[in-house]
Amino acid sequence: MARRDDTSDDRTPGAFGPPSRRRVLRLAGGGLALVALTAGTVGCDEDAVDVEEPGSAGGDEPKGGGEGSGDGGGAGEKGQAPEPLWTKPTSAETYGDNDELVAAGGVVIASGSPLAALDAATGGQKWSLPGGAVPGAPLLLSEDTLYLASSEYDGSVIGYAPASGKETWRSRLGKEYRQPRPIAVDEEQVYVIAEILEEDGSSRTNVIAALNSTTGRVGWKEQRDVGTEQNGIHAAVRGRHLVYTDFKKNLTVRDTASGGQVWTHKTTKTNYGFFTVHQELVIVPQGNVLQAFNLADGKEKWSLEASDGALFREPAVLEDVLYVADSARTMWAVDPRTGKQLWKSEALADAGLQVPRQYVKAGDTLYGATDLDKQGGIIAMDARTGAVRWTFNDKTGDYHAWLVATDGKRVFALHGKKLHALPV
Numbered sequence: 367m368a369r370r371d372d373t374s375d376d377r378t379p380g381a382f383g384p385p386s387r388r389r390v391l392r393l394a395g396g397g398l399a400l401v402a403l404t405a406g407t408v409g410c411d412e413d414a415v416d417v418e419e420p421g422s423a424g425g426d427e428p429k430g431g432g433e434g435s436g437d438g439g440g441a442g443e444k445g446q447a448p449e450p451l452w453t454k455p456t457s458a459e460t461y462g463d464n465d466e467l468v469a470a471g472g473v474v475i476a477s478g479s480p481l482a483a484l485d486a487a488t489g490g491q492k493w494s495l496p497g498g499a500v501p502g503a504p505l506l507l508s509e510d511t512l513y514l515a516s517s518e519y520d521g522s523v524i525g526y527a528p529a530s531g532k533e534t535w536r537s538r539l540g541k542e543y544r545q546p547r548p549i550a551v552d553e554e555q556v557y558v559i560a561e562i563l564e565e566d567g568s569s570r571t572n573v574i575a576a577l578n579s580t581t582g583r584v585g586w587k588e589q590r591d592v593g594t595e596q597n598g599i600h601a602a603v604r605g606r607h608l609v610y611t612d613f614k615k616n617l618t619v620r621d622t623a624s625g626g627q628v629w630t631h632k633t634t635k636t637n638y639g640f641f642t643v644h645q646e647l648v649i650v651p652q653g654n655v656l657q658a659f660n661l662a663d664g665k666e667k668w669s670l671e672a673s674d675g676a677l678f679r680e681p682a683v684l685e686d687v688l689y690v691a692d693s694a695r696t697m698w699a700v701d702p703r704t705g706k707q708l709w710k711s712e713a714l715a716d717a718g719l720q721v722p723r724q725y726v727k728a729g730d731t732l733y734g735a736t737d738l739d740k741q742g743g744i745i746a747m748d749a750r751t752g753a754v755r756w757t758f759n760d761k762t763g764d765y766h767a768w769l770v771a772t773d774g775k776r777v778f779a780l781h782g783k784k785l786h787a788l789p790v
Contacts, residue, residue: 440731440746440777440789447746447758451776451787452489457482457498458783462737462767464680464724465504467780468512469773471529474787475512476769476780477505483531486773489787493531502597506548506556508579511535513548513556523548523558523577537582539575546575549601550608554578555585555622557608559596562589572596574610576625586625600639602648607661609648611639617650619661629664640680642688644702649688651678656690658705668705672696684727687749691721691734697752711752719745719757726772728790731755733777735770739763744770744779744788760784 440448457478460466466477472492473483479498482491497517499505506513511534516522523546525535539546539560546560555576561569572594575587594614601610607628608620618630633652641650647658647667656670656678672678676694683689688702695715699708714721720742722734732749736742743759764782771778772790779786 445756447744447756448789451487451789453760453784453786454484454489456484456780456783456785458780458785459499459501460766460769460780461502462769463504464769465506466499467769467771467778468505468507468528469771469776469778470507470512471510471527472773473528474771474773474778474785475505475528476785479517481514483528484785486776486778486787489785492529495526495531500545500547503547504549506551508551508553511551511579513551515545515547519545521546521560523556525556525579535579535582537577537584539573539577539584539587543573544569545596547596547599549599549610550603551579552603552622554580557601557603557622559590559599561596574620574625576622588620588625588627598639600641602641602643604643604646604661609641609643609661611641613639617641617648617659619648619664628662631659631664642681642683642702644683644686644688647702649681649683649702651681651690653677654692656681656700656705658702670698670700670705670707679721680723682725684725684732689725689732693721695719695721697747699749699752709750709752711747713747713752713754714745717754717757719754723767724770726770726777728772728774728777731790733770733772735768735779737767739765739768739781743768743781744777758786758788760786 456476457480458476459478468475472486474486475483477499481495481498483493485492500515500517503515511525512528513525516524521538523537527534542563543560544563546558548556548558550557556579557576559574562571562573563569571592573587573589576585578585595612598613599610606622608622611617615633616630617633619628621628646661649658654672654675654677658667660667672692676692679691681690683702688700691697697711720736722736724735726733730749732747734745743757745757746755760781766782769780777788777790
């Protein structure tokens with residue numbers, strides 16, 4: 367019999383240091399019926415944007431460019447970061463999660479209130495939703511639909527056409543559930559987690575459910591254990607398997623057809639729930655070990671150990687390559703099928719740069735977004751070697767994490783309430 371979601375919390379003290387303030391706020395605020403956020407203004411921004419040379423982090427001399435420095439990635443002369451195509455203020459209210467900036471249908475959208483879609487090419491506003499995005503809920507994007515938790519807090523999940531902002535789909539779990547939040551989507555279903563209401567209006571349990579992405583009807587729903595959290599969920603779908611984590615240090619896989627739990631593993635060092643999937647594998651950082659498990663049965667397929675006790679950070683699989691950095695600021699490229707190392711680079715450490723926590727790829731350039739501002743920003747790296755090509759930083763000193771997205775033609779960098787479009 368498959369185990370149920372474990373509700374104990376065995377986080378190893380100091381394993382990765384405390385999560386950022388913004389990330390804690392996201393997890394705490396995600397389950398609350400928060401008041402509407404202050405609406406921002408979308409318009410033209412005439413502020414000049416400063417850029418840094420590779421690895422300078424505010425210093426005078428470029429460092430750590432290495433092989434390939436200055437080639438590709440939209441770089442300007444002598445390896446400098448490119449000038450933004452445009453920079454616009456936004457109404458963004460982000461908490462540092464990777465699902466709060468998306469690009470699709472010729473627009474780029476940052477989580478906020480109002481929720482504004484900007485033209486990817488010009489930065490002009492295409493449409494906006496007055497209610498905006500629910501704080502802490504993701505911008506969940508399928509091939510042609512943007513799914514949002516209703517800002518009216520009426521129990522609805524709503525789908526919109528990214529290009530136009532028009533509502534195309536709506537569903538409700540029922541009056542006995544509160545604040546359903548979409549967590550993952552595939553070709554047939556939208557997966558949500560919601561609080562189960564008690565008679566007195568309180569909630570001590572939550573439910574995970576599947577909604578048909580055509581009809582909106584409930585496909586299945588399964589109550590999770592008392593003590594499991596509906597906040598801080600990271601989820602992905604591959605075929606018949608829905609994979610998710612929360613802040614209780616569990617990695618859980620369910621059958622997408624029935625909702626039945628296939629397996630769950632207790633993980634003590636999962637970097638606050640981040641993982642990635644590739645084909646039939648789920649890949650999880652656990653301290654100084656990166657582990658890959660079969661989705662079908664939870665058996666370990668391969669593992670990779672970092673050197674010198676370094677701890678693996680957030681991973682990403684892009685175009686069949688697994689990219690991950692460790693706490694020693696070493697970048698790894700790995701074959702996600704076998705765990706075989708493709709290359710390893712110390713260019714980040716040599717340049718004194720922050721470790722990226724989110725990645726996108728365009729052409730032969732890997733773009734990483736970091737948490738902190740002064741020694742971070744957007745780092746462009748050669749996807750074939752890990753060499754640092756350039757770094758982009760708006761030098762605002764804003765404490766928000768950087769977020770990055772791409773439409774293949776441009777790279778979008780969000781920092782606080784400023785959104786920059788960079789050439790690839």
